[in-house]
Amino acid sequence: MNPTELDLLVLGSGVAGLSAAVRAAETHKMRVGVLTKGELPQATTRWAQGGVAAVLHGDPDSTDLHLADTLAAGAGLCDVEAVRVLVDEGPHRVEELIAMGAIFDRDMHGKLELAREGGHTLPRIVHAGGSATGAEVERALVEAVQATMAVIHEHAFALELIVESQRCRGVTALFADGTVHEVRATNVLLTTGGAGQMYSVTTNPFEATGDGIAMALRAGVAVTDIEFIQFHPTALSVETMPRPLLTEALRGHGALLRDSTGERFVDEMAPRDVVSRAEIRRMVELGDNHVYLDATGLDGFNERFPNIAKELRELGLDPGKDLLPVAPAAHYTCGGIVTDLRGASSLPGLWAAGEVSCSGVHGANRLASNSLLEGMVFGPKAVEAIEDGVSGPEASGAMRSVLGVDGDGPDRGAGGVIGGMMTHLEPVEPADIDLSAQRTPDAVGDSRSHLQHTMTMNAGVLRDRDSLEAATKVVDKELALAVGNSVADCEMRNLATVARATVAAALKREESRGAHTREDFTETREELARRIVFI
Ligand code: SIN
Numbered sequence: 001m002n003p004t005e006l007d008l009l010v011l012g013s014g015v016a017g018l019s020a021a022v023r024a025a026e027t028h029k030m031r032v033g034v035l036t037k038g039e040l041p042q043a044t045t046r047w048a049q050g051g052v053a054a055v056l057h058g059d060p061d062s063t064d065l066h067l068a069d070t071l072a073a074g075a076g077l078c079d080v081e082a083v084r085v086l087v088d089e090g091p092h093r094v095e096e097l098i099a100m101g102a103i104f105d106r107d108m109h110g111k112l113e114l115a116r117e118g119g120h121t122l123p124r125i126v127h128a129g130g131s132a133t134g135a136e137v138e139r140a141l142v143e144a145v146q147a148t149m150a151v152i153h154e155h156a157f158a159l160e161l162i163v164e165s166q167r168c169r170g171v172t173a174l175f176a177d178g179t180v181h182e183v184r185a186t187n188v189l190l191t192t193g194g195a196g197q198m199y200s201v202t203t204n205p206f207e208a209t210g211d212g213i214a215m216a217l218r219a220g221v222a223v224t225d226i227e228f229i230q231f232h233p234t235a236l237s238v239e240t241m242p243r244p245l246l247t248e249a250l251r252g253h254g255a256l257l258r259d260s261t262g263e264r265f266v267d268e269m270a271p272r273d274v275v276s277r278a279e280i281r282r283m284v285e286l287g288d289n290h291v292y293l294d295a296t297g298l299d300g301f302n303e304r305f306p307n308i309a310k311e312l313r314e315l316g317l318d319p320g321k322d323l324l325p326v327a328p329a330a331h332y333t334c335g336g337i338v339t340d341l342r343g344a345s346s347l348p349g350l351w352a353a354g355e356v357s358c359s360g361v362h363g364a365n366r367l368a369s370n371s372l373l374e375g376m377v378f379g380p381k382a383v384e385a386i387e388d389g390v391s392g393p394e395a396s397g398a399m400r401s402v403l404g405v406d407g408d409g410p411d412r413g414a415g416g417v418i419g420g421m422m423t424h425l426e427p428v429e430p431a432d433i434d435l436s437a438q439r440t441p442d443a444v445g446d447s448r449s450h451l452q453h454t455m456t457m458n459a460g461v462l463r464d465r466d467s468l469e470a471a472t473k474v475v476d477k478e479l480a481l482a483v484g485n486s487v488a489d490c491e492m493r494n495l496a497t498v499a500r501a502t503v504a505a506a507l508k509r510e511e512s513r514g515a516h517t518r519e520d521f522t523e524t525r526e527e528l529a530r531r532i533v534f535i
Contacts, residue, residue: 006033006151008386009170009185011158011212014043015134016354016375017191018141019093022100023380025148028387032150035173035183037157037207037487041142044193044208044355045372048134049247049308050117051127052376053369054090057114061122063087070370073119073271074363075514076529077225077418082360082397085341086370086377093376094126102140104128116252117368119271123252125369131247132307137372153183157487158211161188161219161350168349171215174487187349187386190216191379194333194355195498196229196242197491199460200452202330203235203245209491210498212356216337217425217497217534222346222402224420224531225335226498227505228364228515231461233257233275235329236315237290243329244311246293248272248368253304255295258323260288273365273515276328280461283327292323328461332371333498334362334515335505338533340399343382346535348392351385353378360398360418364514401531420533423508425501439484448492451478451499459503464520468507475499505532 007030010017017034024030034040055061066087071078098104104126105113116123128136145152155176162170162182170184192212196204217223234250234257235243251257251268257275259265259282266278279291295301301319302309312319337345337352339359345352353359354375361374395404401420439447451474458471479496482489509532511525512518 004184006183006185007031008187008189008383009033009035009183010189010191011035011171012043012191012193012354012356013040013142014045014191014193014354014375015137015141015372016379017043017189018145019376020189020191020353020379020383021150022141022144022148024383024386025145025150028383032148033153033183033185034145034150035153035156035158035171037155037211039154040145040152041138042207043138044205045375046135046138047203047205047242047245048137048372049131049245050249050369051115051125051133052090052094052137052372053120053125053367054094054373055087055124056091056094056112056126061124065121066124069120070361070367071363073365073367075273075365075524077363077514077531079360079397079400079418082341085381086361086374089377090373093373093380097137097140097376100140100144102128102136104136105130115249116269117248118251118269118275119367125249127249130305130307131249134372157490158215159490161215163219163347166348168347174490187351189343189351189353189379189382190337190356191352191354191375192356194336195495196330196333198452198455198495198499198502199330200241200449200456201235201243201327203232203242204330205242209495210333211491211494212352213333213336214494214497216345217501219347220535221350222338222533222535223336223358223501224338224398224401224533225358225364226333226501226534227509227532228334229330229502230272230332230334230366230515231276231328232331233272233279233328234293234326237325237327238315246308246324246326247305250293250295250298250305254298255293258292258294260286260291271365272368276461277517279328290325290327293326294323295319296321296323332366334358334364334366338398338402340393340395341381341397342385342390343378344385344390344393344399346393346399346402351382353382358398364516398531401533402535419530421508421530422533422535423504425504425534439486439489441486441488444484444486444488444492447478447481448495451475451492451496455499459499459506462517462519463506464518465507468503471503472500472507475503501534508532
């Protein structure tokens with residue numbers, strides 16, 4: 001082995017990546033590198049509000065109930081074994097995080113406070129700083145990783161996976177000084193998050209440009225469930241981008257949704273896809289561009305949700321008196337790089353965890369507050385698999401859709417096996433970056449806005465064949481233009497690559513299921529309880 005080669009290169013610095021890096025560097029003394037395009041704490045994780053769903057206190061709750069709620073939200077596409085791993089191992093990872101120094105909110109007796117969110121039968125969400133959970137989780141993990149020997153590369157933008165002899169060997173990356181270098185490693189773990197920035201209305205930060213999913217698609221690594229983009233129902237309807245999130249825990253605490261006539265129109269505790277759809281339909285019916293969250297009846301708003309109270313105050317809103325204008329915003333990429341239950345992708349040496357991946361835990365619609373949990377469970381699992389000498393994927397979790405069935409028909413065995421429909425994504429030329437090409441920042445910005453607007457109008461909460469075909473034309477055009485050498489252009493190329501897969505999968509899925517609603521195919525079709533896999 002090359003002495004300069006790392007044992008593990010982690011791309012991304014959110015909960016999945018840093019949990020893995022700490023485990024690898026501290027417990028297993030691996031030579032670890034963490035490479036991120038921003039600064040270490042600048043990951044989507046720090047934007048997460050609600051908390052971490054985990055059954056820590058036993059009765060009357062149980063991991064079986066958490067599993068059942070997750071499966072119900074996932075609308076028939078969750079992998080049961082993957083969810084079992086999530087709910088069973090999650091509580092241990094939360095305890096580890098607490099031992100590492102993360103401070104979660106406790107009641108006056110020192111017991112962890114539990115919140116309830118949509119789709120959860122019982123309160124089981126631990127939270128920090130009221131609704132600043134992601135920031136606290138990120139703080140604790142950044143401190144933990146900085147205390148290890150891991151080599152940190154900040155402001156380094158991963159361009160492509162290095163694939164040699166059918167194995168991932170590292171990445172090429174564009175560094176802040178404009179030079180491109182190889183960072184070589186025996187194993188690469190992608191934890192680069194989702195692609196919410198495909199949309200003009202999103203809760204995701206500017207950095208959420210689908211970089212890992214796009215690199216995987218270009219390298220022919222299997223990607224699935226990418227049509228399931230989750231829209232959060234209560235993003236504050238103001239011009240700011242990203243949209244300020246009003247955590248789902250507010251509804252768990254008793255806040256109500258009302259239309260512009262003051263009428264309630266949906267069960268506020270239903271899963272997100274149901275609530276977002278109901279909102280859009282009501283907005284269309286009444287010709288409005290938002291509905292309202294009514295938190296006027298909540299006790300102790302400022303104490304329980306201090307960060308949201310502050311943000312509202314700055315916008316001149318008083319939740320004790322004002323109805324808060326809200327609308328759905330792109331929030332979470334439910335699909336991603338197909339993995340088995342230990343995080344192995346279809347390319348040996350390449351692993352994925354967190355929002356960039358699809359292990360099968362979310363199905364067609366992620367249950368609230370299962371995302372931080374997924375990162376802290378599946379990041380370390382990949383490290384354990386590497387430590388155990390695992391070299392490639394096995395037919396477990398979502399990987400069963402690639403390796404376990406022949407793709408000829410639905411195959412849903414006792415373990416909840418879900419078959420796959422294999423799809424090839426036709427390349428759009430020129431697909432390769434041209435390091436001598438230049439586009440002005442304004443030109444790239446216009447391209448990004450055009451793509452975001454198109455996706456929001458045509459591939460959002462509601463879609464149909466016409467809208468998706470119209471989106472395809474724009475996405476293909478923008479993808480062909482995105483060949484420049486700047487980070488902004490590379491991000492644009494990644495956004496367009498993921499958008500192209502999203503639209504193609506959404507066209508192929510001729511049914512409505514979870515976060516994917518086709519106006520021209522309104523029913524859920526049992527024979528389509530299968531994954532669409534790009535490979
Ligand atoms: C929220 O607090 O509503 C968001 C948490 C999540 O995305 O699960």
